[in-house]
Amino acid sequence: MSWQALLKKGWWIINHPFERQDPRYWRIRLMQSLLLILQLYSGIFVILNLTLFGYYTVAAANLAVFGVILGIQTDLRRNLNLERSANWLTGTIIVFMVIYVALTQGRNYAFIWLSMVPTIAFFLLGIRRGLQVTVPFLLLTIGYIVWSANAWPSYAINLPAFFNISCALFAVLTIARHYEKSRAEAYAFLEERNGELQRIAITDGLTQLHNRSHLDAVLDSEVQRAQRHNTELSVLILDTDHFKVLNDSYGHLVGDQVLIELSELLREKIRATDILGRWGGEEFMIIAPNTDAEGAVELAEKIRTATAKHRFTDEHLHLTISVGVAELNEQDTLISIVRRADEGLYQAKHDGRDCTRLGKTYTKV
The missing domain is CATH 3.30.70.270 (Reverse transcriptase/Diguanylate cyclase domain)
Known part of the structure; x- marks a missing residue:
C-alpha cells in the first residue's frame, strides 16, 4: 500500500457528510490537520524531553496534551460537534502554553510557542471570537513574562533553544499553509460554482443552447x-x-x-x-x-x-x-x-x- 493510501486511511481521518460547498467541510479539514499536527508534536516532544533534554515535568505536560488532543479527536469523530471541539482545542493549547512557559521559565526560548495561539484561535474560532481570546491571552502572557523575566536565568542559543524556535515557526508555517490551501480550494470551488451558475443563467435546460x-x-x-x-x-x-x-x-x-x-x-x-x-x-x-x-x-x-x-x-x-x-x-x-x-x-x-x-x-x- 502506498503512503498516499495510508494517509487516506489514518486514525486522524474524520468522516463527515459535509459537501465542499458547506463551510463546515473546510473547517473540519482544518481541525483534522491541526489535531494530527498537535498529536505529532506533543508525541515527539514527550520523547525528546524524556530522552534528550531531561525535562520530565514538561514531558508530562506534553503527554497530558497528547491525551487531551486524542480525546478531542475521538469526540469530534463520534459527534461532529465542531464548536465544542474548537473550544476545547483552543482552550487546551492556551492552558498548555501558559503551563509550558511557567515551567520552563523562558528556558530555551520556550515562549516562542506562544505565537501558535493567535494562529490557531483565529482559524478555529473565527475573527471575532479569535480576537476575544487572543488579546487577553497575549496581554496576560506578555505581562507575566515582563514581570518574571528578571528572575529567569539567561540562556544562550543552544540545541534545545534552536529546536524550540525552529519547531514553533515550522508549526505556524504548516498551519498557515494548510489554512491558505483550504482557502484557495474554497475560493476555486466558489469560482467554479459561480461560473456554473452563470452558465446556467444563459443556457436552455433542455437543449443546452443559449436561452x-x-x-x-x-x-x-x-x-x-x-x-x-x-x-x-x-x-x-x-x-x-x-x-x-x-x-x-x-x-x-x-x-x-x-x-x-x-x-x-x-x-x-x-x-x-x-x-x-x-x-x-x-x-x-x-x-x-x-x-x-x-x-x-x-x-x-x-x-x-x-x-x-x-x-x-x-x-x-x-x-x-x-x-x-x-x-x-x-x-x-x-x-x-x-x-x-x-x-x-x-x-x-x-x-x-x-x-x-x-x-x-x-x-x-
Whole structure:
C-alpha cells in the first residue's frame, strides 16, 4: 500500500457528510490537520524531553496534551460537534502554553510557542471570537513574562533553544499553509460554482443552447456593433414543422429528444462565428455576424436540407423546418429585425413549410 493510501486511511481521518460547498467541510479539514499536527508534536516532544533534554515535568505536560488532543479527536469523530471541539482545542493549547512557559521559565526560548495561539484561535474560532481570546491571552502572557523575566536565568542559543524556535515557526508555517490551501480550494470551488451558475443563467435546460434572455442580450450587442462599424448582420429564426403532431403521436419525451438532436444538428451546421440559441418552444435563432441576406439564406438552406435528411431518435422520425431570414438595415432595431425574420418564418409556413423566406425590408413608420 502506498503512503498516499495510508494517509487516506489514518486514525486522524474524520468522516463527515459535509459537501465542499458547506463551510463546515473546510473547517473540519482544518481541525483534522491541526489535531494530527498537535498529536505529532506533543508525541515527539514527550520523547525528546524524556530522552534528550531531561525535562520530565514538561514531558508530562506534553503527554497530558497528547491525551487531551486524542480525546478531542475521538469526540469530534463520534459527534461532529465542531464548536465544542474548537473550544476545547483552543482552550487546551492556551492552558498548555501558559503551563509550558511557567515551567520552563523562558528556558530555551520556550515562549516562542506562544505565537501558535493567535494562529490557531483565529482559524478555529473565527475573527471575532479569535480576537476575544487572543488579546487577553497575549496581554496576560506578555505581562507575566515582563514581570518574571528578571528572575529567569539567561540562556544562550543552544540545541534545545534552536529546536524550540525552529519547531514553533515550522508549526505556524504548516498551519498557515494548510489554512491558505483550504482557502484557495474554497475560493476555486466558489469560482467554479459561480461560473456554473452563470452558465446556467444563459443556457436552455433542455437543449443546452443559449436561452432567450441571452439571445436578446447578444443580438442587441451585435446590432449596435454592426451599425457602429457599418458591417453586415443577419438573423435566422427556425421553427419545426407540425411538431405538435409529433408530440401527440409519440409523446413529449420523444419530442424532447427530437429537440435535443435537432440542437446538435444545428451546432454542427452553423459557422464558428454564428450564435445559436433556443428562441422558445420549438423555435431556434441563429445570429450571423458579417453575413448578408444571401449568405444567411444559403446557411438556412444548408440547415433545412440537412434536417430533412436526418432521422431523429430510435423511431427514425422525419422532421422538416421552416426558416425566416432578415438582414440588418440602417434603421433597424433589435425588435424590428426580429419582427422581419419572424415575418419571413410566417411566410415560409404559409408557402407550405420546409422552405426559407426573407422577411420584408424595414420601412420606418
